[in-house]
Amino acid sequence: MELKPGSRWRSAVCDGEFVVVRPPKAPVSLECGGAPVIPHAQARPDGSPHADHAAGAGAGKRYADEESGLEVLCSKAGAGSLSVDGRPIGQKDAKKLPASD
Incomplete structure (x- = not known):
């Protein structure tokens, strides 16, 4: 799978949909719910x-x-959690804004 910036993907096993924000440094497999994601236009199997x-x-x-550099935005919530090459990836924390005292 070629994860380009702006490309849209969906989970094969739940309602989750994703947009690639930052592509990985090397080819990886993005997975949701334990199954590889599919292109957004492709029909979802049962x-x-x-x-x-x-x-x-x-x-x-x-x-x-962090290991691959991949960053994705979840555009539609789903029951499956994200992983890259079988290892779970976590939610990115929001940037702290400077105090305006």
């Missing part, structure tokens, strides 16, 4: 998230993998 990958993804949240 299935459900694997129990180990069912923590969910929140709409409007960014997820980043």
Whole structure:
């Protein structure tokens, strides 16, 4: 799978949809719910998230993998959690704004 900036993907096992914000440094497999994501236009097969990958993804949240450099934005929430090459990736924290005292 070629994860280009702005490319849209969806989970094969839940309602989650994602947009690539920053591509990985090397080819990787982006997964949601324990299954590789599919192109946004492709029909979703029947299935459900694997129990180990069912923590969910929140709409409007960014997820980043420090090892590969991949960053994605969740555009539609889903029951599956994100992983890269089988290792879970976490939600990216918001940047702290400077105090305006």
